[in-house]
Amino acid sequence: SQTIHQWPATLVQPVGSPLSLECTVEGTSNPNLYWYRQAAGRGLQLLFYSVGIGQISSEVPQNLSASRPQDRQFILSSKKLLLSDSGFYLCAWSLGGLNTEAFFGQGTRLTVV
Amino acid sequence: AQSVSQHNHHVILSEAASLELGCNYSYGGTVNLFWYVQYPGQHLQLLLKYFSGDPLVKGIKGFEAEFIKSKFSFNLRKPSVQWSDTAEYFCASVYGGYNKLIFGAGTRLAVHP
Numbered sequence: 001s002q003t004i005h006q007w008p009a010t011l012v013q014p015v016g017s018p019l020s021l022e023c024t025v026e027g028t029s030n031p032n033l034y035w036y037r038q039a040a041g042r043g044l045q046l047l048f049y050s051v052g053i054g055q056i057s058s059e060v061p062q063n064l065s066a067s068r069p070q071d072r073q074f075i076l077s078s079k080k081l082l083l084s085d086s087g088f089y090l091c092a093w094s095l096g097g098l099n100t101e102a103f104f105g106q107g108t109r110l111t112v113v
Numbered sequence: 114a115q116s117v118s119q120h121n122h123h124v125i126l127s128e129a130a131s132l133e134l135g136c137n138y139s140y141g142g143t144v145n146l147f148w149y150v151q152y153p154g155q156h157l158q159l160l161l162k163y164f165s166g167d168p169l170v171k172g173i174k175g176f177e178a179e180f181i182k183s184k185f186s187f188n189l190r191k192p193s194v195q196w197s198d199t200a201e202y203f204c205a206s207v208y209g210g211y212n213k214l215i216f217g218a219g220t221r222l223a224v225h226p
Contacts (some may be wrong), residue, residue: 036216042219044205046215103159104157
């Protein structure tokens with residue numbers, strides 16, 4: 001069966017520090033991968049998605065970047081965190097094609113202080 | 114732009130009460146709709162989904178949802194809630210290909226024994 005791992009679960013970082021959140025998927029090949037963020041009081045918003053190694057699409061302008069160095073690895077990064085980067089970050093995967101669902105990781109609660 | 118609206122941000126019910134959470138989506142071509150749930154301390158998981166066919170969809174744990182095309186709605190229902198249904202519920206719609214999801218703001222449900 002497929003599993004998705006995301007870490008760390010919680011993170012407190014000072015403003016201006018770098019960020020790296022990692023997500024890996026097991027049990028499937030060539031998944032679509034996604035990073036979502038939930039800011040306080042708001043729904044989840046798609047930040048990035050990837051349909052293959054090295055292929056990254058950004059949905060919203062922001063201070064973050066994403067990379068997919070391996071088929072089942074998706075990394076969310078920042079060189080210098082802002083206070084506004086605080087939130088709950090979720091990694092997800094789905095199969096390609098139509099009529100499929102997304103599966104989510106446990107999430108990372110990031111607090112920038 | 115596509116959007117998903119959830120009408121209730123906080124709902125408080127007693128056990129055995131009936132539940133209906135509203136969700137409206139904006140038209141965007143192919144309609145793929147989902148309800149996800151996040152129990153305290155757990156990852157986001159799928160309750161039910163609609164791709165096509167019977168507009169009354171049954172999901173896990175006794176939940177169901179009805180797709181009403183004329184009203185652009187996909188409301189979630191459960192005839193009798195339990196304390197264990199305390200969670201946050203998200204309605205979502207696919208948009209723009211690649212199974213990208215747009216979410217509503219979420220509804221926090223608290224069920225009192």
